[in-house]
Amino acid sequence: MVVIPTTGESATRRVRIDKVHSILSNRIKDNEEQFLVRWKGDPNTPPLSWHSISELVRCLELVQDYITVREESKAVSRKRKSPDLAFEHERRASPFDRRLGLTPSASRSPSISSLSAVPTPRTDIDVYNGVLDTDGNGFIFCRSAPGPNIATINIRSLPMEEMLRTARMSKIETANVLIRAEYVRRLGKVVGKRIHLVNVHDYTTPSLRFSYIPDYVLREGVYRADPATQEGCQKCKPDMGRSIGCEYTQKCGCLEYAAVDPVRLTPETKKQYEKALATGGSLLGFPKRFPYFTGDTKRQRTGTLVSFYLDSRHPIYECNDNCGCGPYCRNKNVQFGRQVGLEIFKTGSGRGWGLRCKEDLFMGQFVDTYRGEVITDAEATRREQAGGKLKASYLYSLDKHQESEGLAQADIYVVDGEFMGGPSKFMNHSCEPNCRQYTVSYNKHDTRIYDLAFFAIRDIPAGEELTFDYLDKEEADDEEDAPEGAVPCLCGTTKCRKWLWQ
């Protein structure tokens, strides 16, 4: 046996993820699920060793990667009708046979005489191309250690056919349970109402290669506008009028760019307004519409989007910490974050995971924002090309102001929610959606970074899947033929446009 624990046996031996390259195979040994770990090291002869799933609890991302690839290759081989590749492989000699001096025929159908002529392969070899050790904290590590007593293996032929056969027959149950438990543990740490995870279709769990984050993470080449430009409304006071914040909407600096309330325009101010619109002049001084209903309306409408904003795609400018209006300002909502409980669920309809609400939502109610890494347009293109056309996309362009501000495509930032973000990463597309994404900003001088906020656009009963239209154009193109790079839409609604991207 080549396991050499120099610092004594520890009951809680663990493999550290930063030391591992990948997981290559699985088997059941001594009633335990085990996985073959390829350690980081010399790329030509890296050490490898088998570990029980309890030793790999800090490497569940890698175990999950392995299981995903294993399931995908199983699905592919199920689809293949002929030739029987598994059988074809069986006829090849494996490098393991060569190492032991076995001929392919001997390994395939050993006769009594051949068995007595060659040594029986060792079945207790757990470490290849190296030796195992443990450090003072009980962490296992493996180092290359060539020598006559070290079992060697040709890593270019891994996983070997014997391993593949064993892996195909070995159930993976404990690992799936632990992966799910780890994901649920991480969900439990997300700020706000609880997020549940439900899968009645299979044993999969969303990728553990994902961090829940409360705010954007800005990557290289991405900058927010200077904080000094986030001046807020200076003329508003917390105790003005009905103490709802920016009552004097004509004076409110934050509402400067909000939608003008045409009902409150006089014939004269209407002319001035039309002129300001035509010349791009300031809208300060015109009466504005608050984006949200105040607390003195019906309970279910409090804080929901007023119909003007609901029906338009007008950006919303919320008050911020530098404003004079105070904490209960009616012009603050999205900045307080998600207030509703959500459920991530496996759709079972070819659309992967989806999102639904645990409670009834009212028309205009805020659901959540889309979070992720904010990257440059060039980086987004690079990531998109690396992912390939069939990979699920989590890229969301912050291009709302591109036209009005004359921003070049290269100046646009993109939110990538694949590896970091929030539960809204799981919102699927529907051609007849029940939610819509709105632009919410806290700094009118920052046209490149703003919040992508989802609101219900009709009453939604608890348990209904939350969807939005990925294109969200004012008018949809009626395209019959599949456009380049199109992914078939599986929303299943009567208004389905057939393709996800056009």
Ligand SMILES: C[S@@+](CC[C@H](N)C(=O)[O-])C[C@H]1O[C@@H](n2cnc3c(N)ncnc32)[C@H](O)[C@@H]1O
């Ligand atoms: C932002 S993700 C949504 C969450 C995704 N379902 C998951 O499991 O992570 C977008 C991806 O989901 C899939 N998707 C979303 N809506 C779909 C639809 N209506 N039809 C087919 N696939 C859809 C596509 O693969 C798309 O690239």
